[in-house]
Amino acid sequence: MNRGRITRKSTKKLHRTSASPMREVWQHIRASKTALFGIGIILLFGFCALIHPLLMHTVWHPRLYDPVTGYDSFSSWYALGIYDAVHPAPPSWYWTPQFLSSWRTGQISLGECLAHIARHPLGTDPIGRDILSQLMYSTRAEFILGLLTAIITVSIGTIVGTAAAYYAGWVDTFFMRLADLLMLFPGIPFLIVLSAMMDLNLVNLAIVLGILSGFGSITIIIKAQALAVKSHAYVEAARLAGGSRLWVVRKHLIPHVLPLSFLYMLFTVTAAIGTEATLSFFGLLNVGCSWGLMIHTMSASGYLASSIRYWWLWLPAGLAITLFCAAFYLIGRSLEQVVHSQRQEG
Amino acid sequence: MNSTAQLPVVRTDNLTLYFPLPKRRGQREAQFVHAVDGVTMSVRAGERLGLVGESGCGKTTLGRLLVRACAPTSGSVLFQGQDVSKLRGQTLRQFRKQVQLIYQDPYDALDPRRTVQACVAEPLEIHKEGTKQERDERVRHILSQVGLVPAETFMQRYPRELSGGQRQRVAIARALVLNPTFVVADEPTSMLDSSVRAGVLRLLADLRTQYSLTLLYITHDLAVARLVCDRIAVMYLGRIVEVGAANQILQQPLHPYTRMLLEAVPKLGRQLPVSRLRQADAIRQAINPQPHCRFLSRCPIADQECHHAQHPPLTAYGGDRAVACYKVAATIDVQSQA
Incomplete structure (x- = not known):
């Protein structure tokens, strides 16, 4: 018994080079400069989100630095x-x-509205709030919104896409027509109307965005991939071994589309942040502070015409949106190569 | 052989499967590929039955019908007396447990994202056999049975790290891990190098005696069928044209098609036979075939009678032998004179 365990362990070590899928992905990321750049940016933003509350508790006096009330x-x-x-x-x-x-x-x-001074490295906004503090504080909200939306989108897309591929018939027809409908659906106007009807906070927005994009194009993409997987003999073999449909979907289809799902998860983060920025620029979201809202504050306070002179009112927030979206996008593009090479392989 | 060994494990009754072709513009009637067309046969307990025929004759489809990988258009498959197409729920699961299919392509039959261990253990997990430890033990046992030793070195590997022969061994292990009673092997060696082929064939022969399997071995290679099988059924365009003991069929083929197949087997020191099979015929005719004998267009001994009659029924010619040909009597005469 004991001896058996030892041999198993040692063989595991022996075949450590044998490629588990995650290890392969990691190796690819390490080799790709764009992906590393993206990860670096995300880590930087993550660091900002983490140290903001610390700074607020230690160095920054809330009376002066609170992103909303200071x-x-x-x-x-x-x-x-x-x-x-x-x-x-x-x-x-x-x-x-x-x-x-x-x-x-x-x-x-x-x-x-102060320009750069020692205690405000990025200046203050039209009502004297510290831009850097707002920028860092908003990061957390963007992370929550982006990841929550992506997780909801991809969960729905993966489950519905694989189910549509495997069950075919009316399930397939229904969800594919729904996807067509949602792809033609004007998202931003809908959200503007929705914001008038209900209180749109970050979580609400993430759920609405997640549902809108989850049943949309991602379902079709995942379904196409699942159809390709379905044609392999091992899917039928699982069925012939006595596995239920649910077993086949869970154990064979979903693991195979997961890399693709993960890829689209990254792209969804980009889309969600963009939508959030648009909506809060229009001042339609109930968020304490966000990058879009920072730009909104500037335009609402009449600084829009002299935006070059008061660059710190919009450039940091705009740059943050761009960089944050770009980071997820770059990782996605880099992973795309891995996913597609695996797809060709089988 | 005693009487219990003669009982059929699987019996088909007028089994038929038509695949509809997409209807073209201006076409009046729907076209069907008659993949399997009224096959009545039985596989006896403990025997190895070879199903031989050229590409596109429906032998794989017949094998798939037997394991209920697809549903017949008409007719039925009886497994241990039960109609397979009527099985539901728990009885279907029991059937799945007892009947397994070994695929032709070992590169496609194993999930590339699962380790060898996970691939082989999957049927056990599906049927909730034993605890995790017991399943591991059984996987290790069966892997060493199929010649993947030491089993530990293979369990954590992925299929892509194995050679074709090794993959096919894993696929065989997976098929046998539930101790099935009936296994359909769909040309398991056709994708393998000839150097590996003999090993896999020997393995199948060993395992059959060990597990008291009933084996349906599908192949296009008469030489392989002769090596592996007790009985051989020859199939042509969805119909079985000749059945009999392997030795008998190879030594004294009665149906003209079987003779052609035997002639087509290349032998050393012999010129290629003149009457080689034309592939194109086989595929064209399976779509809405004429009512007369399927083999008519290629038959060297057909006459007027064959053109007017229906496809000949499979009739018994002494003991185990059955042939579907009106001219068999003549054939027997010719052979006895020679």
């Missing part, structure tokens, strides 16, 4: 008793009880 102005700095070159000591009238009480009840205007 703002930089004379009053906030004076309240904290901090004076510097930008905010010198306040005039004497500042300390009169009438002024202070009015400040406390929030009757005083918010902060100002």
